[in-house]
Amino acid sequence: MFSYRHAFHAGNHADVLKHMVLIQLLQHLNQKDTPYMVIDTHAGAGTYLLDGEYATKSGEADSGIGQLWESQDTPEIVTDYLDQIRELNPSGRLRHYPGSPFLAEHIMREQDRLRLFEMHPTDVRQLQENFRKLISHKVANGVELPARGKRVMIQRADGYAGLKALLPPPSRRALVLIDPSYEDKDDYRKVRVAVDEAQKRFATGTYAVWYPALARLEAQQLPERLKRCAASDWLHVVLSIGGYAEGQGLHSSGMFVINPPWTLKAKLEQALPWLANLLGHGNGSFLVQSGTAARAPKERSA
Numbered sequence: 001m002f003s004y005r006h007a008f009h010a011g012n013h014a015d016v017l018k019h020m021v022l023i024q025l026l027q028h029l030n031q032k033d034t035p036y037m038v039i040d041t042h043a044g045a046g047t048y049l050l051d052g053e054y055a056t057k058s059g060e061a062d063s064g065i066g067q068l069w070e071s072q073d074t075p076e077i078v079t080d081y082l083d084q085i086r087e088l089n090p091s092g093r094l095r096h097y098p099g100s101p102f103l104a105e106h107i108m109r110e111q112d113r114l115r116l117f118e119m120h121p122t123d124v125r126q127l128q129e130n131f132r133k134l135i136s137h138k139v140a141n142g143v144e145l146p147a148r149g150k151r152v153m154i155q156r157a158d159g160y161a162g163l164k165a166l167l168p169p170p171s172r173r174a175l176v177l178i179d180p181s182y183e184d185k186d187d188y189r190k191v192r193v194a195v196d197e198a199q200k201r202f203a204t205g206t207y208a209v210w211y212p213a214l215a216r217l218e219a220q221q222l223p224e225r226l227k228r229c230a231a232s233d234w235l236h237v238v239l240s241i242g243g244y245a246e247g248q249g250l251h252s253s254g255m256f257v258i259n260p261p262w263t264l265k266a267k268l269e270q271a272l273p274w275l276a277n278l279l280g281h282g283n284g285s286f287l288v289q290s291g292t293a294a295r296a297p298k299e300r301s302a
């Protein structure tokens with residue numbers, strides 16, 4: 001239990017896909033003034049050092065952000081993603097990689113709320129420390145923090161149980177990111193049950209689930225099960241960088257989004273061919289599908 005550390009994987013091709021989609025979901029929520037809540041059920045450490053011990057040992061960022069960093073003339077949503085990473089690396093040297101909690105904190109407004117769950121004792125301590133440093137930095141730079149209510153809350157607790165307790169959110173607007181490590185194969189079942197129960201409490205929320213697109217049966221079945229339990233529109237995107245035999249590391253991952261912004265599918269269809277070609281060195285592929293709870297899915301693939 002708890003052998004997974006996201007620091008080994010930060011900035012890899014799977015993080016690129018997940019964080020690129022996450023940024024689009026957050027920027028879409030910012031289009032209305034009404035406050036929203038972001039719930040990150042599996043938060044990790046918040047931010048990572050790409051020249052730190054774990055990242056240099058694995059070299060995984062080379063399959064993702066490392067390939068993109070110097071790119072020019074990128075598709076719109078890749079540019080939005082790179083802009084976020086560049087803001088965290090103002091010197092121009094790629095050193096810091098933001099996890100989902102730091103991306104959410106950076107994009108959401110003063111009136112919005114971020115609720116983070118992390119179970120790993122070391123990662124939750126790092127998450128707290130990373131946010132403490134971020135808030136001290138903001139205060140030192142004259143940023144005014146909300147007078148009432150905590151903008152960011154971090155709990156060392158089970159994210160599936162934590163999610164249940166937070167829904168429906170007071171403002172009736174929320175984005176839920178469910179991003180387990182799937183170290184425990186029961187995560188595939190827990191994700192589906194969590195989405196099912198969450199929609200019963202709060203059907204209009206946006207739910208984003210990341211998963212590893214592995215050959216194992218549970219991974220193959222997850223998107224099909226999510227399609228069946230989706231109570232409204234859904235979007236499914238898979239990015240494969242190809243080139244590796246099964247068992248030699250993750251080469252394909254997916255994001256399943258319930259209640260996505262209606263503009264997102266076209267943006268993904270524009271970006272994914274470019275991204276799959278670059279990250280896959282000519283062997284990459286992708287899938288972008290959408291559907292509604294009532295209608296048959298519309299599909300497009302490479």
Ligand SMILES: C[S@@+](CC[C@H](N)C(=O)[O-])C[C@H]1O[C@@H](n2cnc3c(N)ncnc32)[C@H](O)[C@@H]1O
Pocket residue numbers: 004005006018040041042043044045046098099100101117118119120123157158159160179180181
């Ligand atoms: C894939 S990582 C999260 C990465 C993060 N969302 C990001 O994009 O930067 C999954 C994390 O979930 C944590 N975790 C595992 N089981 C959990 C649970 N039941 N509740 C909350 N966190 C859990 C792991 O310790 C790990 O740090």
